[in-house]
Amino acid sequence: MAGAIADVAALAGVSKATASRALSGKGYVSPETRQRVVQAASTIGYVASPNAASLVTGHTKNVGVVIPYIGRWFFGQILEGIEQQLLARGYDMTLYTLEPFSPARDRVFDFFLARKRFDGVIAVNIQPAGDELERLHRLGIPLVGIGGPLEGIPTIAIDDERVAALATEHLIRLGHQRIAHIGGSLAEQLDFSVHGERLAGYRAALADAGLSEADQFVPTQLSMPGGYDAAVQLLSDPTNRPTAIFAASDEVAIGTIIAARRMGIAVPTDLSVIGIDGHDYAELFSLTTVEQHPREQGVIAADMILAGIDGETAEPGVRDLPTRLVMRSSTGRPAGA
Amino acid sequence: MAGAIADVAALAGVSKATASRALSGKGYVSPETRQRVVQAASTIGYVASPNAASLVTGHTKNVGVVIPYIGRWFFGQILEGIEQQLLARGYDMTLYTLEPFSPARDRVFDFFLARKRFDGVIAVNIQPAGDELERLHRLGIPLVGIGGPLEGIPTIAIDDERVAALATEHLIRLGHQRIAHIGGSLAEQLDFSVHGERLAGYRAALADAGLSEADQFVPTQLSMPGGYDAAVQLLSDPTNRPTAIFAASDEVAIGTIIAARRMGIAVPTDLSVIGIDGHDYAELFSLTTVEQHPREQGVIAADMILAGIDGETAEPGVRDLPTRLVMRSSTGRPAGA
DNA sequence: TTGGCGCATGGAACCGGTTCCCTAACAGGG
DNA sequence: CCCTGTTAGGGAACCGGTTCCATGCGCCAA
Numbered sequence: 226m227a228g229a230i231a232d233v234a235a236l237a238g239v240s241k242a243t244a245s246r247a248l249s250g251k252g253y254v255s256p257e258t259r260q261r262v263v264q265a266a267s268t269i270g271y272v273a274s275p276n277a278a279s280l281v282t283g284h285t286k287n288v289g290v291v292i293p294y295i296g297r298w299f300f301g302q303i304l305e306g307i308e309q310q311l312l313a314r315g316y317d318m319t320l321y322t323l324e325p326f327s328p329a330r331d332r333v334f335d336f337f338l339a340r341k342r343f344d345g346v347i348a349v350n351i352q353p354a355g356d357e358l359e360r361l362h363r364l365g366i367p368l369v370g371i372g373g374p375l376e377g378i379p380t381i382a383i384d385d386e387r388v389a390a391l392a393t394e395h396l397i398r399l400g401h402q403r404i405a406h407i408g409g410s411l412a413e414q415l416d417f418s419v420h421g422e423r424l425a426g427y428r429a430a431l432a433d434a435g436l437s438e439a440d441q442f443v444p445t446q447l448s449m450p451g452g453y454d455a456a457v458q459l460l461s462d463p464t465n466r467p468t469a470i471f472a473a474s475d476e477v478a479i480g481t482i483i484a485a486r487r488m489g490i491a492v493p494t495d496l497s498v499i500g501i502d503g504h505d506y507a508e509l510f511s512l513t514t515v516e517q518h519p520r521e522q523g524v525i526a527a528d529m530i531l532a533g534i535d536g537e538t539a540e541p542g543v544r545d546l547p548t549r550l551v552m553r554s555s556t557g558r559p560a561g562a
Numbered sequence: 563m564a565g566a567i568a569d570v571a572a573l574a575g576v577s578k579a580t581a582s583r584a585l586s587g588k589g590y591v592s593p594e595t596r597q598r599v600v601q602a603a604s605t606i607g608y609v610a611s612p613n614a615a616s617l618v619t620g621h622t623k624n625v626g627v628v629i630p631y632i633g634r635w636f637f638g639q640i641l642e643g644i645e646q647q648l649l650a651r652g653y654d655m656t657l658y659t660l661e662p663f664s665p666a667r668d669r670v671f672d673f674f675l676a677r678k679r680f681d682g683v684i685a686v687n688i689q690p691a692g693d694e695l696e697r698l699h700r701l702g703i704p705l706v707g708i709g710g711p712l713e714g715i716p717t718i719a720i721d722d723e724r725v726a727a728l729a730t731e732h733l734i735r736l737g738h739q740r741i742a743h744i745g746g747s748l749a750e751q752l753d754f755s756v757h758g759e760r761l762a763g764y765r766a767a768l769a770d771a772g773l774s775e776a777d778q779f780v781p782t783q784l785s786m787p788g789g790y791d792a793a794v795q796l797l798s799d800p801t802n803r804p805t806a807i808f809a810a811s812d813e814v815a816i817g818t819i820i821a822a823r824r825m826g827i828a829v830p831t832d833l834s835v836i837g838i839d840g841h842d843y844a845e846l847f848s849l850t851t852v853e854q855h856p857r858e859q860g861v862i863a864a865d866m867i868l869a870g871i872d873g874e875t876a877e878p879g880v881r882d883l884p885t886r887l888v889m890r891s892s893t894g895r896p897a898g899a
Numbered sequence: 900t901t902g903g904c905g906c907a908t909g910g911a912a913c914c915g916g917t918t919c920c921c922t923a924a925c926a927g928g929g
Numbered sequence: 930c931c932c933t934g935t936t937a938g939g940g941a942a943c944c945g946g947t948t949c950c951a952t953g954c955g956c957c958a959a
């Protein structure tokens with residue numbers, strides 16, 4: 226191996242100890258000596274081995290991220306935010322995907338996370354099952370969550386119930402009385418408390434407006450095809466059709482719009498559609514939505530975990546991020562109004 | 563810290579050496595001793611420190627992945643494939659996003675990749691600039707590429723030129739004579755040789771059919787909004803309108819379809835649209851496309867890098883993966899035919 | 900009986916850094 | 930002039946594993 230610190234030290238004519246101090250900038254080293262060491266390091270092409278350093282310092286400069294999917298827009302945005310921030314601070318990001326009911330869960334928790342490879346772990350939309358939460362805490366390193374609340378872990382999220390209520394109220398204010406909801410399956414609830422909360426927000430808003438009997442919920446996959454299928458199901462009976470649909474995500478909302486178009490139902494004249502996310506494609510479909518900013522969430526989570534690694538103790542609990550209703554032309558007054 | 567191998571050894575009443583052998587399964591250990599050691603390890607809750615092990619073995623069980631974006635469908639699929647395969651083999655995946663002209667490039671190459679933290683590196687759609695390629699090789703570890711060809715590195719890809727020709731020929735076979743191409747900007751060519759090759763394939767197919775004078779290329783972002791904008795530009799003049807569009811990606815194709823619908827142009831009656839990718843959403847839009855399988859590509863790349871780490875030397879060069887034309891109803895004969 | 904071999908195990912070196920502790924030189928203050 | 934504090938730098942321990950080498954023992958063949 227070309228380039229251990231001993232070689233640098235030898236070339237510069239100093240001890241390993243001095244070479245280390247010179248390169249790290251800690252401790253007393255005369256300017257000339259430092260200069261010599263730096264020079265030697267660069268001629269050799271020396272790069273420090275993080276493994277060796279971690280071994281003694283106990284810091285790995287590596288953060289683990291556990292996330293259910295990579296490919297979906299929402300999660301991709303979060304990852305980009307996290308990665309950007311970690312990179313800027315000199316940290317690596319090691320990624321594990323942990324699909325809801327994957328048999329790999331145990332493996333990830335036991336084998337990968339348990340080893341002392343990380344300075345901190347960010348759990349994105351992971352609802353720990355069984356003793357998984359305890360195992361996370363046992364790691365003894367800072368933890369940060371994004372999404373659902375995690376016992377004893379500082380978490381950033383949006384207030385899903387309130388956001389859902391906000392979206393539903395927007396439809397109510399426009400005059401709609403028959404408002405359906407297409408949302409995440411409650412069977413997947415294990416990993417996404419989000420689904421239940423958005424449904425609850427929808428129902429609370431209906432109840433507040435005295436529209437509870439109009440409650441109509443169709444569960445589906447949170448994707449465009451999922452939204453499409455659910456919408457077809459919901460809109461196929463012309464005699465009994467909602468005038469507005471609150472979709473739990475923008476992709477679902479877009480799928481809904483496509484279904485409506487294909488069925489000859491005009492949006493927003495015959496059907497208003499609102500989503501949640503602020504997806505990159507929302508504008509293309511003129512979609513009214515409540516924006517959250519997943520990329521921002523990733524940035525904030527990274528900042529929090531870095532602060533935790535630096536010794537600041539964040540109090541557990543959920544920190545709600547602001548959201549914003551963005552009106553476009555997929556929503557309007559119902560035909561009768 | 564609770565649980566170094568020395569503690570395990572002490573509890574089992576053996577030496578560190580024996581404990582290590584018992585746990586790794588290498589070397590001679592009597593069954594009873596092994597049993598005792600394993601027992602001790604589990605009562606203590608011992609997990610090996612990969613850093614310490616890497617230090618002496620030289621293997622980190624960690625693969626670096628460099629990729630231009632995370633959030634886009636295509637790259638997300640690749641990542642899922644890579645990650646799944648690495649996880650199954652006990653490897654970690656550390657991720658760096660390297661956007662085409664990002665100033666972070668140098669940082670990634672110098673600071674992150676240069677350290678001896680990886681057993682191998684997978685470069686996804688990275689066209690190295692300047693001495694970046696040489697720096698990759700200098701790492702002295704197995705390298706695998708996905709996408710564009712990389713000098714001296716085994717790469718898996720699809721034959722972009724042929725795929726583009728295939729798609730274009732499909733349109734020609736249907737009887738189209740005015741076929742436009744919406745593709746990636748050649749200014750981004752630095753990172754995506756793909757763009758140029760697809761354009762070349764398109765032109766070659768036109769030339770073969772004696773339609774060269776119909777060549778009409780509009781560069782754009784490879785996304786739905788990108789496709790939408792380009793399509794609007796391409797279709798806005800009714801007197802001079804192509805009857806078919808070959809889009810360089812499915813997202814572009816979908817954006818094109820949306821634009822056409824909004825402009826009152828029927829697909830496929832007035833306009834045929836074909837894409838490339840096999841996107842999850844292709845079916846929803848009845849999109850004819852040439853399927854590649856990015857997730858598969860990720861799996862194969864992971865297998866190759868693991869083989870390389872195991873000492874098998876793969877010869878450099880591009881390994882082309884099969885693709886498949888999937889016909890749906892976004893393409894058809896031109897109106898006049 | 901002796902030599903050699905296979906198995907089981909312990910001691911110690913080693914991987915490549917960081918850091919503690921110690922010494923030395925050279926101030927400045929009393 | 931001596932004591933103390935500050936700056937520079939070296940030696941060595943240490944982080945937590947893996948692996949080389951040496952040792953001991955039982956057993957079989959010569």
